[in-house]
Amino acid sequence: MQVLKRVSIALAMVVMMGSAFAATEQKAGAPDAALLKSTADHSKFKELQRPFQSGPEVTKACLTCHTEAAKQIHQTQHWKWEYVNPGTGQTLGKRHVINNFCTSVSSNYKSCASCHIGYGLDDKFDFASQENVDCLVCHDATGKYKKPAGFSGHPVTKDTEFPPGSGKIVRGIDLQAIAQKVGKTRRETCGTCHFYGGGGDAVKHGDLDSSLDRPDKALDVHMDAEGNNFTCATCHKTEGHQVPGSRYAPTAMDKGDAHLRGKADSSNPATCQACHGQTPHGMAKLNDHTDKVACQTCHIPAFARGDMPTKMSWDWSTAGKRDAKGKPLVITNDDGHVTYNGIKGDFVLEENVRPEYMWFNGSVKYTLMGDDIDKSRQPIAINTFEGGPNDGKSLIWPVKLFRGKQPFDPVNRTLVVTHLAGEDDTAYWKNMDWEKAIAAGMAAVGKPFSGKVDFIETVAMWPITHMVAPKEKALACNECHAREGRLDKVEGIYIPGRGGNRLVDTLGWLASAAILVGVLVHGLIRFVNRKH
């Protein structure tokens, strides 16, 4: 017994010494925690050691070293707000599409330009200007950079009363301090715009909201602040400022293998397959799904999971009500979220939303300004995800369907641009007069307006691809392999458990029942006769 004890003590000591060595070794190999990842400390640059009165002044300073950056930005959708879809030939992008939120950026640039990667975007904007590229909106590391609505995408550097005469003060920000601290993009910088699309936090996408600033693992397994801590750019990996991944031309099906470090790869790095490849599951039968079902379908069981409700529908036709004081009526729900606003109409908000599912091949067709629309065929598709079970390019995707009821011109049978934001008399949010607001909006894009206003139901599709849950939270088989399961309405595919050949089932059960009854009757006769 004594011997055994000694041996075990000796063994324990050896193990401890071994682990001590291992620890020192690891320390020697790992970089100092205080090591700067960047080779430059921007606060030491002379160009940035002065006060800045405006955004373009900062950009000029940036360009003295980063000579090609603005030209790179010029090629992006972030700058152009325009995208010509080579597949459909349609001219898209924020400057051209009509949506069923605030309908259009046209005539509303003063407000909407807050989310442009530039300064001063309007109808006559110079897209060749380098100094009007906004470096800080993406590279701010302080969290203090702001581009308030109403300033055409400019930051405010001196305390300013806005709207004029309102008594409300927009605080000026210190661009020098921000410029000296620039860094890589973060979830928060991308989120400045992408989390707040559609007019507020969580409104537009459903799978992008400010809960992703610091998400936990349950909300997003990749962006988990305590774990993998991905930034947006970890997947949307840029090269020369070009950001891959677009909802105008998404990669619906990626047949490629996982990207390898060092291997030249031109495919979209933001797809699941770009890291996980084609056979990510340990169980072979699960891998059998990847040719028909998008990863997102099982791995994003619901969107708006971060305690932020997303907007599911917006009815503009009820706008216009005022309260007792003559101000636009505002109604909030128990959680403090606005469900009616006199200047906007009725909203439906939802959390933990189960997506709709449909075949999608990556091609998106839009209903654009001037396209003929027929009220008898409402809801009008703001955009349509194309694809089907047999084109070899489609997968079953989760989608947020956003329903709207918005103004249109019943005489010219077209969707309209509404002039909403602004301090002038024609802006709807100022005077709540549809005819004036639409006349101004249509004039801004040079399109005819009959003067008549009617409302039409519309529906928009948003692909669900963020808020990927940990694998334990992925959909269980029976969510889809069941009658009236999640994929109940998806046509053109046989899903075991969803219901088979009706005739075979009916005949099969009838025949089985007949045989059972037959033998029971046979047995009953035997029993009654008591002979066998």
Add this chain to the structure above:
Amino acid sequence: MGRIYIFTRFERLWHWTQAVLIIGMLLTGFEIHGSYHLLGFEQAHRVHNMAVWAFIALWVFAMFWHLTTGEWRQYIPTMTNIDKIIRFYASGIFKGEPHPFKPTRERKHNPMQAQTYLGVTVVVTPLLWLSGLAYLFYNELTAAGYRIDLGTIATVHTVGAFLMLAFLIGHIYLGTTGHTPSAQFRAMLTGWDDDH
């Protein structure tokens, strides 16, 4: 009254293992098909797929046994005396007539029985096997260029399953038609047929 040892140990093991596997696969299979909820789809699918590999392994042994012992001859179809068998089940059985067929080591099954077992072996089982394997390896088949609709495969598999279910009901019932209702079950358990 005499006793003969009619079912060997392997035969009984084969029969009852197969019985458990077939009943298990019917139960889980119809759940996968969406007919009812019992284990849940995932569990049903797992059990069904494990059972099928056990079934295949068992069949390899059973085939070997049948070929090496010559027992396959038990299933050679014959029409001789089949009319007597049918007449017995249609009327004689109700009047207490003796069974017209006496099993022996050389011929364990009456002609109707042998024909049915042969049908199950050469029609129903291959239908299930082929469609089942195509179901299981559907993606591999598609990748290899065989464009078979999964719905068609599943339908064939379901038809096979219904045929098997029909056989099972009849088989269990006819098992009660020995000289006592439990005699044939006992024979299948102990190997001894005591109706001699």
